[in-house]
Amino acid sequence: MERAIITVRNLEHRFGDLQAVDDISFEVLQGEIFSFLGPNGAGKSTTINLLTTLMKVQKGEAIVAGHNVATDSRSVRRSIGIVFQNEVLDRDLTVRETLEFHGMIYQVPREKRREIIEDLLEIVDLGSKRNVRTKYLSGGMKRRLEIARGLMTRPKILFLDEPTIGLDPQTRLKIWEHIREINDSGTTIFLTTHYMDEADNLSDRIAIIDNGKIIVTETPDNLKQSLGRDVIRINTGDNRAATSLLKNNSHDLSISRSDDGITLITEKDGSSVLPSILNLLNGAGIDLLNVDVKKPTLDEVFVHYTGREIRDEPTDKVQPRPRPHRRR
Amino acid sequence: MIMKTEFWPVFWKEMIKFFRFKSLFFTTLVQPALWMAFFGTAMSSNFDRLNVLYSIPSGVGQVGYLTFMGAGVIAMTALFTSLYGGMTLIYDKNFGLMKEMIASPMQRSQIILGLGLSGITKGFIQAIIIMVFGTLFLGVDFFSQQNLPGIVCSVLGILLFVGTFSLGFIFLSSGIALRLETHEGMQGIMTVLSMPLFFVSNALYPADAFPAVLKALSVINPLTYLVNGIRYFAIGNDFYALGKHYIYTTEIVSWSYAALLIFTLCTFVFAMDSINNVSVT
Numbered sequence: 188m189e190r191a192i193i194t195v196r197n198l199e200h201r202f203g204d205l206q207a208v209d210d211i212s213f214e215v216l217q218g219e220i221f222s223f224l225g226p227n228g229a230g231k232s233t234t235i236n237l238l239t240t241l242m243k244v245q246k247g248e249a250i251v252a253g254h255n256v257a258t259d260s261r262s263v264r265r266s267i268g269i270v271f272q273n274e275v276l277d278r279d280l281t282v283r284e285t286l287e288f289h290g291m292i293y294q295v296p297r298e299k300r301r302e303i304i305e306d307l308l309e310i311v312d313l314g315s316k317r318n319v320r321t322k323y324l325s326g327g328m329k330r331r332l333e334i335a336r337g338l339m340t341r342p343k344i345l346f347l348d349e350p351t352i353g354l355d356p357q358t359r360l361k362i363w364e365h366i367r368e369i370n371d372s373g374t375t376i377f378l379t380t381h382y383m384d385e386a387d388n389l390s391d392r393i394a395i396i397d398n399g400k401i402i403v404t405e406t407p408d409n410l411k412q413s414l415g416r417d418v419i420r421i422n423t424g425d426n427r428a429a430t431s432l433l434k435n436n437s438h439d440l441s442i443s444r445s446d447d448g449i450t451l452i453t454e455k456d457g458s459s460v461l462p463s464i465l466n467l468l469n470g471a472g473i474d475l476l477n478v479d480v481k482k483p484t485l486d487e488v489f490v491h492y493t494g495r496e497i498r499d500e501p502t503d504k505v506q507p508r509p510r511p512h513r514r515r
Numbered sequence: 516m517i518m519k520t521e522f523w524p525v526f527w528k529e530m531i532k533f534f535r536f537k538s539l540f541f542t543t544l545v546q547p548a549l550w551m552a553f554f555g556t557a558m559s560s561n562f563d564r565l566n567v568l569y570s571i572p573s574g575v576g577q578v579g580y581l582t583f584m585g586a587g588v589i590a591m592t593a594l595f596t597s598l599y600g601g602m603t604l605i606y607d608k609n610f611g612l613m614k615e616m617i618a619s620p621m622q623r624s625q626i627i628l629g630l631g632l633s634g635i636t637k638g639f640i641q642a643i644i645i646m647v648f649g650t651l652f653l654g655v656d657f658f659s660q661q662n663l664p665g666i667v668c669s670v671l672g673i674l675l676f677v678g679t680f681s682l683g684f685i686f687l688s689s690g691i692a693l694r695l696e697t698h699e700g701m702q703g704i705m706t707v708l709s710m711p712l713f714f715v716s717n718a719l720y721p722a723d724a725f726p727a728v729l730k731a732l733s734v735i736n737p738l739t740y741l742v743n744g745i746r747y748f749a750i751g752n753d754f755y756a757l758g759k760h761y762i763y764t765t766e767i768v769s770w771s772y773a774a775l776l777i778f779t780l781c782t783f784v785f786a787m788d789s790i791n792n793v794s795v796t
């Protein structure tokens with residue numbers, strides 16, 4: 188039996204009238220990559236802020252690495268590393284100084300700091316940048332530096348709040364690789380994301396969160412299998428008529444219509460269901476424009492559970508950061 | 516022991532940045548140099564001409580204007596540097612940098628203590644440079660008739676006053692910065708504070724002839740007490756300047772230091788309250 192390293196029971200958080208986190212309970216097992224998947228405003232960052240003791244618990248209970256976040260915040264802080272959603276780097280310090288400073292505030296002894304810094308620079312490929320000020324790093328390098336910093340104190344759990352937000356595809360792949368390596372070396376990872384592919388690729392288990400509530404917690408494979416075997420996407424000359432026709436005549440299909448076509452989910456093999464669908468449409472004189480049969484993806488899972496798609500829309504929380512010059 | 520080392524990183528980081536920006540460091544030294552070179556020399560030719568109007572008893576030293584204002588310039592520099600020292604917290608707060616420290620096991624109060632220590636250090640460096648520069652190149656007549664041990668003691672005395680004062684103002688500006696949202700707001704408050712503090716003091720001229728209101732203000736102005744301390748150690752306890760007879764008794768100097776201590780304790784409480792209530796999420 189695997190051991191839980193984070194246990195959350197009936198956690199709630201309100202900002203005035205807004206219920207940002209709404210009675211959530213879950214466990215994160217030692218050594219796994221656990222993801223919160225949800226749209227902007229779902230309550231992911233608020234949950235991280237509660238688990239990392241940056242915000243006071245209003246209601247409910249959270250045990251992180253064996254310590255209660257409400258009563259033993261200092262012990263929790265010693266056991267965790269955090270990479271915040273927004274970039275948190277002092278632009279006037281070099282890469283090495285950034286890590287050095289972090290080690291110092293956690294009172295890592297000098298010799299040990301040197302050693303860990305060399306290791307980490309190696310791991311995140313920033314060795315050649317050690318004496319470069321952070322303002323001269325690319326977005327991906329900054330994120331890698333922040334991840335390295337989160338690992339400075341050899342934490343039991345690393346919290347990553349939207350680790351690849353706003354990065355280009357290649358950089359994202361590289362960061363995923365780092366996250367897997369870190370996890371392989373024994374660090375439990377709690378990750379939030381609004382990217383389906385990120386959750387799908389990295390997670391051992393995913394919790395889908397929407398409006399402050401956890402809707403389902405499962406492995407990516409089980410989530411996809413729970414929908415059925417195949418997803419058939421069709422487009423017809425009259426999608427509205429086709430939808431009602433199919434709903435009235437095919438009882439073992441789950442059917443939904445959106446702007447870009449009709450989605451049919453089946454328990455059977457998709458290609459064996461197709462002929463009867465074609466016959467139905469033919470009989471009603473509806474033209475079939477195109478067909479696509481595939482395995483369910485997390486996108487369909489998400490729509491199925493939340494009733495809507497995640498759109499990568501910018502919100503107030505994800506604006507580009509202004510860059511004034513510093514002076515005293 | 517833990518208390519002592521916990522704020523070290525904050526101090527370390529501040530000093531790295533202080534020395535990294537040579538232009539910044541330089542600017543803070545150019546300002547006092549310019550005041551002494553231009554205002555000082557210009558005014559001293561005027562004021563020193565008037566000295567013949569006053570009869571000065573023999574045996575008491577007559578002090579030139581440049582020497583008189585030199586003490587004021589040291590005080591002014593400490594004031595400006597420490598007033599702006601808290602500004603860095605606005606950036607740290609607005610750009611989330613403070614999150615890193617707030618989320619660490621380090622206690623919040625250590626941020627203020629580290630910043631305070633860096634303020635003291637900057638104040639020391641500047642005071643020493645002004646003393647050296649002023650006495651060697653501009654003809655400021657500090658520490659005359661003092662032997663080497665005496666000078667060392669006097670410099671330490673000046674640093675004690677400058678350090679306490681700088682700490683007080685860095686606490687004040689930190690406390691304000693933590694309660695503000697914008698850098699512009701901070702700039703505004705600093706301007707509104709610094710000018711009256713500077714001019715309603717005895718830094719450039721005696722405060723005794725002020726109208727009643729200004730005089731009252733000069734009595735509650737910490738700068739006045741800093742200047743008292745610097746003049747006592749740098750010039751002496753009994754001298755004439757601008758036609759005024761200055762006598763600094765031990766009581767006056769002790770009270771001046773006590774006033775600075777009280778001021779610093781109050782701003783410390785203010786800064787601690789600010790940091791403990793600041794929200795970074």
Ligand SMILES: Nc1ncnc2c1ncn2[C@@H]1O[C@H](COP(=O)(O)OP(=O)(O)O)[C@@H](O)[C@H]1O
Binds near residue numbers: 229
């Ligand atoms: N400090 C705050 N004050 C008021 N409302 C907040 C604050 N932080 C977050 N919220 C609101 O709480 C909800 C959840 O936010 P958040 O946890 O940041 O979501 P996510 O990280 O999933 O995008 C959002 O509606 C957000 O606007």
Ligand SMILES: [Mg+2]
Binds near residue numbers: 231232504
């Ligand atoms: Mg978020």
